[in-house]
Amino acid sequence: MKATAIILGSFVASWIFLAGILDETPFYVPTKWPKPIYDFTENPLSQEKFELGRTLFYDPDLSRDSTISCANCHLQYSGFTHIDHALSHGIDGKIGTRNAPVLINLAWQEFFHWDGGVSSLNKQAINPLTHSKEMDNNLVEILRRLNQSNFYRTRFYRAFGESTIQTSSLLKALANFTVSLVSAYSTYDRVKRGESKFTPQEQAGYKRFKKYCASCHQEPLFMKNEFKSNGINYMPTLGDLGRMAVTNRKEDSLLFKIPTLRNIEFSFPYMHDGRFKQLKDVLNHYGNLHGNQTYYSNELKKLNRPLTSNEQKDLIAFLKTLSDQNFLFNPKFKYPKNERNASF
Ligand code: HEC
Ligand code: HEC
Numbered sequence: 528m529k530a531t532a533i534i535l536g537s538f539v540a541s542w543i544f545l546a547g548i549l550d551e552t553p554f555y556v557p558t559k560w561p562k563p564i565y566d567f568t569e570n571p572l573s574q575e576k577f578e579l580g581r582t583l584f585y586d587p588d589l590s591r592d593s594t595i596s597c598a599n600c601h602l603q604y605s606g607f608t609h610i611d612h613a614l615s616h617g618i619d620g621k622i623g624t625r626n627a628p629v630l631i632n633l634a635w636q637e638f639f640h641w642d643g644g645v646s647s648l649n650k651q652a653i654n655p656l657t658h659s660k661e662m663d664n665n666l667v668e669i670l671r672r673l674n675q676s677n678f679y680r681t682r683f684y685r686a687f688g689e690s691t692i693q694t695s696s697l698l699k700a701l702a703n704f705t706v707s708l709v710s711a712y713s714t715y716d717r718v719k720r721g722e723s724k725f726t727p728q729e730q731a732g733y734k735r736f737k738k739y740c741a742s743c744h745q746e747p748l749f750m751k752n753e754f755k756s757n758g759i760n761y762m763p764t765l766g767d768l769g770r771m772a773v774t775n776r777k778e779d780s781l782l783f784k785i786p787t788l789r790n791i792e793f794s795f796p797y798m799h800d801g802r803f804k805q806l807k808d809v810l811n812h813y814g815n816l817h818g819n820q821t822y823y824s825n826e827l828k829k830l831n832r833p834l835t836s837n838e839q840k841d842l843i844a845f846l847k848t849l850s851d852q853n854f855l856f857n858p859k860f861k862y863p864k865n866e867r868n869a870s871f
Contacts, residue, residue, distance in 0.1 A: 552572045552573065552574055552577045552703075552707055553577070553707045553708075553709065553857065553859045553860070554572055554634070554706065554707040554709055555709060557709070557711040557716070557747075558720070559719075559747070560635075560711070560747055560748070561635065561748075563634035563635055564634065564635055564636065564637050564752070565633070565634040565635075565636075565648060565706050569649060570649055570699045570702055570703060570706075572703055572706075572707065573686065573703070575682070575685050575686040576686045576687070576699065576700050576703040577703050577704055577707055578682075578863070579682045579683065579686050579700040579703075580700040580701045580702070580703040580704030580705070581704045581860070581863050582682070582863050582865060582867055583597075583697070583700055583701055583704070584596065584597045584598055584601075584701060584704050584705070585597070585598045585862050585863060586867070587599070588672060589656060589662060589664060589669055589672075590618055590656075590661075590662035590663065590664055591618060591662065591663040591664045591668075592618060592619075592663075594618065595617055595618050595661070595662050597652075597655065597701070598862070599616075599617075600612075600615050600616070600617070600627040600655075600661070601627060601630050603855060603856075603857075603860050603861060604793065604855050604856065605629075605790075605793045605794050605795075605855075606629035606630070606631055606710070606789070606790035606791075606793055606794040606854075606855065607629055607630035607631065607708060608626070608627045608628060608629045608630075608794045609626075609627040610793070610794065610795060610796075611796075612626070612627070612796075612801065613626055613796050613800060613801030613802065614626060614800065614801060615627045615660075615661070617658070617660045617661040617662065617663070618659075618660070618661065618662060618663045619663075621659070621660040622660065623658075623660045623661065624765050624767060624800075625640075625641055625767070625799050625800060626796065626797075626798065626799055626800055626801035628640075628641065628786060629786070629787065629789075629790060629794045630705050630708050631708055631710045631787050631789050631790060631854070632708070632709055632710060632711075632748055632750075632787060632789065633648055633705055633706050633708060634706045634709070635748050635750075636648075636750070636752065637752035638752060638784060639651050640654075640784075641767075641769065641783050641784055641799040642754075642769050642770050642772055642773050642783065642784070643754060643770060643773060643784055644772070644773045648702045648705065648706055649698055649699060649702045650698060651698075651702070651705075652697075652698050652701045652702070653666070653698065656669060666694050669697065670692055670693075670694065670697070673692045673697065674691060674692050676867075678865075678867045679692065679867075680692065683696055683700075686700060687699075687700075708854075708860060709854075710789050710790060710851045710853075710854035711747075711851070711854075712851050712853040712854065713789065713790075713848060713849050713850055713851040714729075714847075714848040714849075714850070715848040715849050716747075716851075718848070719747070725845075725848065726844070728840065728841050728844045729841075729844045729845050729847075729848050731841040731844075731845075732840075732841035732842045732843070732844045732845025732846070733845045733848075735834075735838055735841060735842050735845075736842060736845050736846075738829065739813070739827075739829055739830045740788075740842075742826040743755055743757075743785045743824075743826050744785060744787070744788050748787055748789070749787045749788040749789050749849060750784075750785050750786055750787035750788070751785040752784075752785075753784075753785055754769070754770040754779065754782035754783060754784055754785070755782055755783070755785055755824040755826070756769075756781050756782050756783070756822055756823050756824050757783075757812075757813070757823060757824070757827065758812070758813075758816040758820045758822065758823030758824075758827060759798055759802065759812065760820065761781060762800060762802075765800055767799065767800065768780055768781060769781050769782045769783045769799070770782040770783065770784075781822065782824075783799050788846060788849055789849045789851065790849060790850055790851055790854065790855060791806065791846050791849060791850075792806075792846065792847045792849070792850045793850065793855065797809050806843050806846060807839060807843070810834055810839045810842060810843070811833070811834075811839075813827065813830055813834070814830060814832065814833035814834040815833055816830070817830070817831040817832065
């Protein structure tokens with residue numbers, strides 16, 4: 528704990544904090560990063576809201592039968608995704624149709640869900656809370672439970688000044704937590720700040736990455752607010768048409784959001800349906816598109832041959848420089864110990 532505080536303290540000085548954001552909330556805008564897209568004026572950050580959002584995120588009582596919390600599918604040490612499960616597992620062991628995405632640097636994301644079907648982080652949580660295969664609850668029941676709890680009534684009062692808890696505050700508290708999940712202290716970031724150096728292998732991987740991958744997985748976020756096809760084929764059993772399901776436009780068929788690659792070492796399995804278990808499988812896929820797949824976005828045409836095994840090793844070494852232990856083990860994002868769950 529103490530060591531972490533010292534490490535955090537020593538580089539905090541080089542970060543630019545948004546005006547009005549309290550030091551106690553973990554959100555910050557790393558130097559040289561673009562401006563966040565999230566509108567903080569609609570849901571200003573505060574220590575109270577962040578802590579409350581964190582408690583809610585880890586509270587299974589929000590689900591119909593009090594077994595599933597947000598954290599069941601979004602685990603911190605995997606970048607807030609569900610490792611080992613290709614498709615999400617929710618209430619009563621029900622299996623969904625998509626792989627849980629990581630929750631990383633959401634303040635820079637314009638769309639949410641793999642098809643961008645949700646455009647506001649402040650509203651996103653309604654989906655898992657009420658989804659029949661996720662938490663299967665309804666807002667009336669959730670608010671009834673929260674309003675019955677002295678713990679939550681006090682906390683919501685302190686955070687939002689309301690004596691009766693409202694849906695909008697529940698959603699804002701959750702968003703206050705999820706928008707604060709900033710990951711920007713990986714080896715890659717330290718190299719960019721001149722505090723560390725890539726190994727020759729990582730450097731070679733970085734060069735390949737810039738050539739073949741960075742047009743979509745754009746630095747420094749390693750994502751892009753666009754929908755593309757990376758050539759993975761359609762699975763008839765899942766029937767997932769991606770972006771087209773939202774827009775109804777034929778040209779959006781099989782396009783998916785370009786996800787971040789930060790902490791990718793720990794967020795397996797990969798893709799919207801979790802079809803690839805290892806990074807090696809992902810690289811084999813990208814190297815074998817040419818001549819085998821008719822449908823994929825232009826950015827991938829440069830890679831018109833399989834990657835050699837050395838190139839794969841280099842690329843994987845580079846991808847691992849995007850792992851951020853400060854994020855994955857940040858005590859501020861962990862399961863909170865407080866009166867609410869002291870008895871669990
Ligand atoms: C049963 C597993 C499950 C539970 C429980 C769950 N999620 Fe998710 N979450 C998912 C899946 C799957 C998606 C992707 C949905 C899609 O693309 O249609 C997702 C997407 C998201 C996203 C959008 C991320 C992005 O990059 O697009 C956020 C934010 C999120 N969840 C937050 C939460 C919060 C907050 C809770 C608790 C209220 C929660 N989730 C509960 C499985 C789950
Ligand atoms: C045309 C744009 C594009 C290019 C170029 C591209 N990708 Fe992707 N990538 C995507 C999209 C879109 C997805 C999500 C696809 C899906 O799940 O359906 C994705 C998914 C991934 C994933 C899985 C992420 C996750 O959370 O599941 C990895 C890993 C990945 N790409 C690595 C790479 C690497 C390495 C390269 C370079 C060899 C590369 N990508 C080039 C668009 C691209």
